[in-house]
Amino acid sequence: MDNQEALQRTLNRARRALQILEEEKAGYGIRVPVDLQIELEEKQKEVTSLEAHMSELQGEHPATLPDNLPRHTDVFVGRKQEIARCLEALSPSDRGWGVEISGISGMGKTALALEVAHLAREQALFDAYLFASAKATWLSVEGVRQETLTLSSLDSLCREFAKGLGQTEIVNMSNATVRRRALLDALRGRRALLIWDNLETLNTEEQEMIAEFLRRLPTPNKAIVTSRRPIGESALTIRLDRLSEAEALELIRAKGRLIPQLAQVLNATKPEILTALHEAAGGNLLVLTWTLGKVAYKGCSISTALERLRNGAFIDELIITTHQQNPLAASEMIDSVIEPKVVVESMTRIAINSFNRCQTLGDIAEIPDQLNWIPSPAPKELGNALPQLLDISQDVKAAFTATLSRRSELLNRPINALRKLQNSLAFERNPQLATNSRQITDQWLAILETAQRTLHQTAQQRQEIIQVYIAGNALDPETAKHRFKGRIDIFREIETLSLADQPPVLLLYGGRRAGKTSALKYLPHKVDSTLVPLLIDLQGAASATTLPGLATNLATQIIEAARRLPRRLDLPYPNEIRTDPFIALQNWLAEIERTHPSKRFLLNLDEFERLSEVVEATGSRAPLNFLRNVLQHRRQWILLFSGSHEVAELPSYWNDYLINTRTIRVSFLDEESARELILEPVENFPKIYQPEAVNEIIKLTRCQPYLIQLISYEVVERLNRDIRENKRELEAICRDAIHRVSIADVQAVIPTVLERGDQYFRELWTSLQQSDRNFISRLIQGQNPTAQDKRIVKKLIRKEIITPQGNALQIPLVQRFIEEVLEEENV
Numbered sequence: 001m002d003n004q005e006a007l008q009r010t011l012n013r014a015r016r017a018l019q020i021l022e023e024e025k026a027g028y029g030i031r032v033p034v035d036l037q038i039e040l041e042e043k044q045k046e047v048t049s050l051e052a053h054m055s056e057l058q059g060e061h062p063a064t065l066p067d068n069l070p071r072h073t074d075v076f077v078g079r080k081q082e083i084a085r086c087l088e089a090l091s092p093s094d095r096g097w098g099v100e101i102s103g104i105s106g107m108g109k110t111a112l113a114l115e116v117a118h119l120a121r122e123q124a125l126f127d128a129y130l131f132a133s134a135k136a137t138w139l140s141v142e143g144v145r146q147e148t149l150t151l152s153s154l155d156s157l158c159r160e161f162a163k164g165l166g167q168t169e170i171v172n173m174s175n176a177t178v179r180r181r182a183l184l185d186a187l188r189g190r191r192a193l194l195i196w197d198n199l200e201t202l203n204t205e206e207q208e209m210i211a212e213f214l215r216r217l218p219t220p221n222k223a224i225v226t227s228r229r230p231i232g233e234s235a236l237t238i239r240l241d242r243l244s245e246a247e248a249l250e251l252i253r254a255k256g257r258l259i260p261q262l263a264q265v266l267n268a269t270k271p272e273i274l275t276a277l278h279e280a281a282g283g284n285l286l287v288l289t290w291t292l293g294k295v296a297y298k299g300c301s302i303s304t305a306l307e308r309l310r311n312g313a314f315i316d317e318l319i320i321t322t323h324q325q326n327p328l329a330a331s332e333m334i335d336s337v338i339e340p341k342v343v344v345e346s347m348t349r350i351a352i353n354s355f356n357r358c359q360t361l362g363d364i365a366e367i368p369d370q371l372n373w374i375p376s377p378a379p380k381e382l383g384n385a386l387p388q389l390l391d392i393s394q395d396v397k398a399a400f401t402a403t404l405s406r407r408s409e410l411l412n413r414p415i416n417a418l419r420k421l422q423n424s425l426a427f428e429r430n431p432q433l434a435t436n437s438r439q440i441t442d443q444w445l446a447i448l449e450t451a452q453r454t455l456h457q458t459a460q461q462r463q464e465i466i467q468v469y470i471a472g473n474a475l476d477p478e479t480a481k482h483r484f485k486g487r488i489d490i491f492r493e494i495e496t497l498s499l500a501d502q503p504p505v506l507l508l509y510g511g512r513r514a515g516k517t518s519a520l521k522y523l524p525h526k527v528d529s530t531l532v533p534l535l536i537d538l539q540g541a542a543s544a545t546t547l548p549g550l551a552t553n554l555a556t557q558i559i560e561a562a563r564r565l566p567r568r569l570d571l572p573y574p575n576e577i578r579t580d581p582f583i584a585l586q587n588w589l590a591e592i593e594r595t596h597p598s599k600r601f602l603l604n605l606d607e608f609e610r611l612s613e614v615v616e617a618t619g620s621r622a623p624l625n626f627l628r629n630v631l632q633h634r635r636q637w638i639l640l641f642s643g644s645h646e647v648a649e650l651p652s653y654w655n656d657y658l659i660n661t662r663t664i665r666v667s668f669l670d671e672e673s674a675r676e677l678i679l680e681p682v683e684n685f686p687k688i689y690q691p692e693a694v695n696e697i698i699k700l701t702r703c704q705p706y707l708i709q710l711i712s713y714e715v716v717e718r719l720n721r722d723i724r725e726n727k728r729e730l731e732a733i734c735r736d737a738i739h740r741v742s743i744a745d746v747q748a749v750i751p752t753v754l755e756r757g758d759q760y761f762r763e764l765w766t767s768l769q770q771s772d773r774n775f776i777s778r779l780i781q782g783q784n785p786t787a788q789d790k791r792i793v794k795k796l797i798r799k800e801i802i803t804p805q806g807n808a809l810q811i812p813l814v815q816r817f818i819e820e821v822l823e824e825e826n827v
Helices: 001-029 034-057 080-089 109-122 154-164 176-187 204-215 245-258 261-267 271-280 285-295 304-308 313-325 326-334 340-355 360-368 385-401 402-410 414-426 432-460 477-484 488-498 516-525 548-564 583-593 608-619 620-633 651-656 669-681 691-701 705-726 730-735 743-748 750-756 758-764 768-780 787-798 812-825
Strands: 099-102 128-133 137-140 141-145 192-197 222-227 236-237 503-510 531-537 600-606 637-644 661-665
Touching: 080 099, 080 109, 080 236, 099 109, 109 128, 109 192, 109 222, 128 154, 141 669, 154 204, 176 204, 176 385, 192 583, 204 222, 204 583, 204 758, 222 758, 245 261, 245 271, 245 285, 261 285, 271 285, 271 304, 285 304, 340 385, 340 432, 360 385, 360 432, 385 402, 385 414, 385 432, 402 432, 414 432, 488 503, 488 516, 488 600, 488 637, 503 516, 516 531, 516 600, 516 637, 531 548, 548 583, 548 608, 548 620, 583 620, 600 608, 608 620, 608 637, 620 637, 620 651, 637 691, 669 691, 691 705, 691 743, 691 812, 705 730, 705 743, 705 750, 743 750, 750 758, 750 812, 758 812, 768 787, 768 812
Parallel strands: 099 222, 099 236, 128 192, 192 222, 503 637, 503 661, 531 600, 600 637
Antiparallel strands: 137 141
């Protein structure tokens, strides 16, 4: 007993020392001294060792479960209902694979996931607890800290989990696909809880593969996933909102118990001041934690903290600090602020810093994506120059993504715009902004002019075929020019229906990468000037997590689309959009009608299905009710929904909104247009194809435009390699047909095409139901459809996956891919 008491005293002292070290570390914010970090890690190991020894003395066995859950290093308050729902979803009786925790940055998604995991461990729900994070930062009293060990890909996550299970042979596998399957096999017969944190940092393709992995997770294993937006199905979705007043006050008191110097301040503070602190922070966990850190460690009084919260100074400082570590988190914080003027200082400083960091053409081209959260039109406090630099960066992006032959020409526009901006800086009201803008324009102009000279010299020297095929991205008339082929019948039908006395709702329907978005981008160039097509990308708009954020995004996209019309149209910015967003949008549309009485506006909602995500995220159908109001009351506005789902495939509530709908199908190209796309993608394209090779491309792709571009792209790459390696001249190839692209060349690039187009093929295959896939498998094996297959056959014909006769796949390339998938599954 004496040994046990002595050990308990030693353990208590070690735990107290560890707590002191953790508090000291919290005071340093982002830059923790190396010696303190080492001391903290050593103390953590000491506590773990002492705890294990104590368990042995008490007759218990030390834990041997695979378990890498991070220790609790901060307080956790509230979220009781969410915790209960999560634990229920993790029980073996629940049929889902687990829990998805979503919400904007700073709401405590990771903290909730770890709290639930620790509670599950206390209740012995699983025999393994494996944590892996894709996040680069974490929440502290100083805002956001850098994480040193993060996992940036799905395969890295799988390696980490396999390592945690002790499956070294899985870790050492060379094939990522085989590794995922082996990990699933290793989980069979176990009860493991996988925690995958901050998956929004992964790209869309990897998120989709994770969703597929989770759907296949063998029971009774479960997973907890945290992400800004839900990524999968068949799981409980928990969306974290801001803290309630009671939760915020509980957090403040808990922080006081943890940090003595903060407790002294709080004890002398009236309760109504703490309530005001919660209100000024908007219930935002990150902002509140940051503010308490300022009070605890930076000598800031409660009254000063409250004042700086109310005037936006604290939020500006937090956003700028956050942006240095995590630009995505900073943009989300700005989007969550109701009044943009509150964060105008942070907007300005972040924009200037981003502009100044540009050293290459590619750096400038990335600016539109980095700063796409700045509203348009920008707040007047940003001055005149900064918004113009944003527009110039968009032009550079268009040039950067163009073909080499067009890139030099397209740089003329941003270069001229920079020169005009330089001449106008004398009229900038803010002297400091004028000085910063002069430095940026000088730097950018030097970069662009140097790039243009280099591109011009390269174009003169090279003997290769200039790559003009565009596989993947939608064609844009500003860069692709006449590369868009066919679809005249679609343009005429849209124009005729839109200008009718009583136009219907239009549904532009077609498979993935069938050319819907490209058609919508070219539409303004193909219709009567009375019709004004305005393209909105709802895939981007759906990233908004609040209704004001969505409304602002919609208005911004409409304004930008109007500016990019063949005949530019400058629209005003809607008033009061942040306070009453959709009423403001309705009034705004009415104002536009009055200003342009002779026009009809065609609102093209691309990827419209993504609105369902907004409905689920916000719990409100206000966006859909707004669209219905447009249909019923705005005579000059016509709605076109574009997507890959028919009305019958959507959630049932869509039936209330898509009334009187006319479907326009975007199918494969006609053969004449397909041949033109291959042989004459641009004017004066060299004659590089044998007729038989063109026929082979037509046969393999069934005139699907994306696949034509993909094969043709790889054919040109193959031919250019031949020119480089064998020092052949392009002129000789064009002159002698025997040296042109042959059927053999087309067949040779198919493996590369299947690899580069993997996302397209795999998405097509995984989007089908299991019964559909089983039927296709039988079809490929030569079996004929049966009477029981009638419903499936009808659906797959409608989706243009199988032929109208129902006895074969439409596209041979798709069949080649599916055959490989089936072969892998049978290995």
